[in-house]
Amino acid sequence: MNLNDLILELAIFVAILLGTFLAAKIFSLVVRGVFRNWVPAVRSHFQRLVSITIWVIGLIFAFQQLGLRLDFLLLILGLIGIGVLIAVKDTLMNIGAKYFSDVYVPFKVGDIIKVAGSTGKVIEINPITTVLLTKNEELVSIPNSLFLKEKMRNITPHVWKEILVPITIGSGIDLPQFESEVLKACNKIRKYLDERFPPVLTVKSRNQRSVSLVLALMVKEPDKKNEIIDEINRKISEIEQKMARKT
Structure with missing residues (x-):
């Protein structure tokens, strides 16, 4: 060379x-x-x-x-x-399970659940554990991976009626107007919803490029959940596209 x-x-x-x-x-x-x-x-x-x-x-x-x-x-x-x-096997299992549980395990902060012999109100869901507050005001830390192995019961009142629809929109979209349009869309499917619990749209997080929201609905019949989710997602997509063209 x-x-x-x-x-x-x-x-x-x-x-x-x-x-x-x-x-x-x-x-x-x-x-x-x-x-x-x-x-x-x-x-x-x-x-x-x-x-x-x-x-x-x-x-x-x-x-x-x-x-x-x-x-x-x-x-x-x-x-x-x-x-x-x-x-880091256990840590990775808990982190991975957290994101699977976000999609497939029906509970959120504020719900009352039973899992692995513990019962309490969910006060925190972090990448590693889910923290419960018991009736005796004790903190119980449940590894997230446990929710993919153990039977979990959500005993929150009316929880079977609840639908949570995650939404992500561009930061350039006018948020108050978007909220108004989404609630109008919900009004068009009100025959499927429990009138005692109006739809609620809340901001979960935001950054310079996007805003993450959650739409909470309470349905009359749980067997129509998939139909309602498909319909509201279609309406939300139409609203987002229409508003994005204006920005």
């Missing part, structure tokens, strides 16, 4: 390292923004895991550029990766 080829390979090696550094920084910022509502300590660990993963991939490409054998390096990295996964 002549000097020019060596210089070129070293230059590419350095370029890959710089690209890896920039990619790790960018993805770390993305993770911090997307998961800004997570517990800071958990978010920090996740950012670190993403950065390490990017650096490992970058180093593999960089050393390949130098023509070095990577068998032993890949073996060491694989063993380290397995060790890390084993160490």
